Amino acid sequence: MTALPAAPGSLSERILFEVRARILSGEWPPGHRIPFEHELTEAYSCSRMTVNKALTELAKAGLIERRRKLGSFVARPHSQSAMIEIKDVGAEVAALGLAYRFEVLMRTTRRATRADRARIEVSSDQSVLAVRCRHDAAEAPFCLEERLINLAAVPEAADEPFEARAPGPWLLARVPWSRAEHRIRAEAAGRETERTLGLAEGAPCLVIERRTWSGKAPVTQVRLTYPASHELVARFSPA
Amino acid sequence: MTALPAAPGSLSERILFEVRARILSGEWPPGHRIPFEHELTEAYSCSRMTVNKALTELAKAGLIERRRKLGSFVARPHSQSAMIEIKDVGAEVAALGLAYRFEVLMRTTRRATRADRARIEVSSDQSVLAVRCRHDAAEAPFCLEERLINLAAVPEAADEPFEARAPGPWLLARVPWSRAEHRIRAEAAGRETERTLGLAEGAPCLVIERRTWSGKAPVTQVRLTYPASHELVARFSPA
DNA sequence: CAGTGGTCTAGACCACATA
DNA sequence: ATGTGGTCTAGACCACTGA
Numbered sequence: 177m178t179a180l181p182a183a184p185g186s187l188s189e190r191i192l193f194e195v196r197a198r199i200l201s202g203e204w205p206p207g208h209r210i211p212f213e214h215e216l217t218e219a220y221s222c223s224r225m226t227v228n229k230a231l232t233e234l235a236k237a238g239l240i241e242r243r244r245k246l247g248s249f250v251a252r253p254h255s256q257s258a259m260i261e262i263k264d265v266g267a268e269v270a271a272l273g274l275a276y277r278f279e280v281l282m283r284t285t286r287r288a289t290r291a292d293r294a295r296i297e298v299s300s301d302q303s304v305l306a307v308r309c310r311h312d313a314a315e316a317p318f319c320l321e322e323r324l325i326n327l328a329a330v331p332e333a334a335d336e337p338f339e340a341r342a343p344g345p346w347l348l349a350r351v352p353w354s355r356a357e358h359r360i361r362a363e364a365a366g367r368e369t370e371r372t373l374g375l376a377e378g379a380p381c382l383v384i385e386r387r388t389w390s391g392k393a394p395v396t397q398v399r400l401t402y403p404a405s406h407e408l409v410a411r412f413s414p415a
Numbered sequence: 416m417t418a419l420p421a422a423p424g425s426l427s428e429r430i431l432f433e434v435r436a437r438i439l440s441g442e443w444p445p446g447h448r449i450p451f452e453h454e455l456t457e458a459y460s461c462s463r464m465t466v467n468k469a470l471t472e473l474a475k476a477g478l479i480e481r482r483r484k485l486g487s488f489v490a491r492p493h494s495q496s497a498m499i500e501i502k503d504v505g506a507e508v509a510a511l512g513l514a515y516r517f518e519v520l521m522r523t524t525r526r527a528t529r530a531d532r533a534r535i536e537v538s539s540d541q542s543v544l545a546v547r548c549r550h551d552a553a554e555a556p557f558c559l560e561e562r563l564i565n566l567a568a569v570p571e572a573a574d575e576p577f578e579a580r581a582p583g584p585w586l587l588a589r590v591p592w593s594r595a596e597h598r599i600r601a602e603a604a605g606r607e608t609e610r611t612l613g614l615a616e617g618a619p620c621l622v623i624e625r626r627t628w629s630g631k632a633p634v635t636q637v638r639l640t641y642p643a644s645h646e647l648v649a650r651f652s653p654a
Numbered sequence: 655c656a657g658t659g660g661t662c663t664a665g666a667c668c669a670c671a672t673a
Numbered sequence: 674a675t676g677t678g679g680t681c682t683a684g685a686c687c688a689c690t691g692a
Contacts, residue, residue: 187680200593200630202590205591206588213658223684224684225683228659228660231659243659243689243690244659244690245658246657246658246659246691247659257501257502258500258597259498260499260501260597261497261498262497262499263496349445352439353439354439354652357648357649358499358648358651359647360647360648361621361645362601362602362619362620362645363601363643364643380601380617382600383601390439390441391440404601407598408597408600410596412596412597425660425661426662427661451676451678452678462664464661464664465662471678481677481678482678483669483671484670484672484678485671485672485676485678486676
C-alpha cells in the first residue's frame with residue numbers, strides 16, 4: 177500500500193477517506209476485495225465498530241459491495257449516474273447576486289378540470305388553486321411559474337395572496353413534503369410564455385416540472401419555464 | 416406521541432423511520448426539539464449508540480440539526496432542492512425497452528485547440544481525442560454525443576475504435592472518476608444536430624454537458640444533445 | 655462448519671456551548 | 674458547572690453463505 181495524504185477528523189472518517197482514495201485512484205480496481213474488517217481493525221489499531229462505520233457508509237454510497245463470508249469488494253459502476261440539485265427560484269437568483277422580485281400574474285380557485293387532473297392527482301370534485309407567477313432577476317424576466325395547489329391538502333392556501341412570499345417558499349415552510357418527482361425537458365416557447373418572458377417566437381426553453389406529495393396526498397404541481405440562457409449546474413462527487 | 420405504522424429491519428432503522436415519519440407528517444414541525452438521545456434510549460430500551468446511529472443519519476440527510484448541550488432540532492428546509500439521476504445513454508434506452516445501437520460518426524486525435532480548451536482543462540500542448548457518436552433507440556436517432564478525451568489522462572483511448580462499447584461505458588469501466596460537473600440547458604438545434612438527429616430547423620433540444628475528473632486530472636468532457644421529446648425524470652424522497 | 659458482515663451493548667472520555 | 678452530542682471500545686450474538 178502506497179502512502180496517502182492526511183485525512184480529516186475522526187478515525188472512522190479517516191478510514192473512509194483512505195479506502196475511498198484507493199478506490200478512486202484505481203489502486204483498488206472494481207472487483208478487488210478490500211481488506212476484511214478485522215484486518216483494518218488491526219491496521220488502524222481500533223475496534224471493529226469504527227471500521228464497520230466507515231465501510232457501511234461506503235456500501236451505502238455504492239462504492240463497495242459487501243458479502244457475508246466473502247468480504248467487501250469494490251463495486252463495478254452500474255450507471256454513469258449523477259445527482260443534480262434544483263433550488264428554489266428566489267434562492268437561485270440571490271445566489272447569482274441579482275435583485276429578485278416576483279409578480280403574481282394570475283390566481284384562480286376552481287374545481288379540478290380534466291387538464292388539471294393530468295397535472296396533479298386529484299379527483300374531479302376537488303378544488304385546486306391555480307397560480308401563475310413571473311420571477312424577475314435584475315428587473316428582467318427570469319422564469320415563468322405555473323402552479324396548481326391541491327386545496328384539500330393545503331386549505332390555507334385559498335386565502336393566501338402570495339404577496340410577501342412566492343408560492344414555492346410559502347408551501348415549503350408550511351407543508352412537509354415526503355416525495356417529489358421532477359421532469360426536465362426542452363420545449364419551444366408557447367405564445368403565453370413568449371409574451372411573459374419577452375422571447376422570440378418558438379424560442380427554446382428549459383422546462384422543469386415538479387410534483388410534490390406529503391405522505392400519499394398530492395400537494396402541488398409546478399412548471400417552471402426558463403429561457404434557453406438558463407443552465408442547471410451540478411457538481412457531484414461519489415459519496 | 417401517536418401510534419405509528421410498523422417499521423422495517425433493525426432497531427436503529429426503526430428509530431430512524433419513526434422519527435422521520437413524525438417530521439414529515441408535521442407532528443414535529445421545523446424548529447421543534449426532538450427527544451434527547453438518552454430519552455430515546457429509554458423509550459426504545461436500547462443503548463445510546465443505536466439511537467445515535469439513527470439521529471446521525473437524519474442529521475446527514477439534513478432533516479435535523481444537532482447542537483451540543485441544546486439537543487436536536489427539526490431543520491427548516493433551506494432550499495426546495497432535489498436530486499436527479501443522469502444515466503448512461505445505453506442504459507437509458509435499455510430501460511425504455513427499446514433496441515439500442517450507436518455509431519461513431521467522427522474520431523480525431525489532435526493537439527488541444529482553443530475551443531477544446533474551453534471545454535476541457537488541458538494545456539495547448541496536450542493531445543485530445545474528439546469523438547462524435549449517434550445513439551439510436553429502435554432504429555431512430557435518439558441522442559448526439561460529442562466528446563473530448565484527455566489523452567494525457569487516458570492514453571489507451573488513442574488506439575480504441577469504440578466499436579464494441581460506446582466511449583461513455585468504455586471510460587467508465589477504465590477510469591475511476593472522482594468528480595463530475597453537469598450543466599443542463601435548452602438550445603436550438605444547430606445545422607449539424609438537425610442533420611444527425613433528423614430535426615426541423617432550430618428545433619429545441621435538451622443539452623447535457625458533463626465534465627469528469629479523476630483526482631485533479633480532467634478526463635473527459637461530453638455533450639449529449641436530445642430532441643425535445645426527451646425528458647429527464649427523477650423521483651426523490653428526503654434522506 | 656467456519657468466517658464474514660450486521661447489529662447491538664454498556665460503558666467511557668472528550669469537546670463544546672450554554673447557563 | 675453542567676448536560677448535550679461526537680466518538681470510540683471491547684466485547685457479544687446472530688444470520689447468512691460458501692466450502
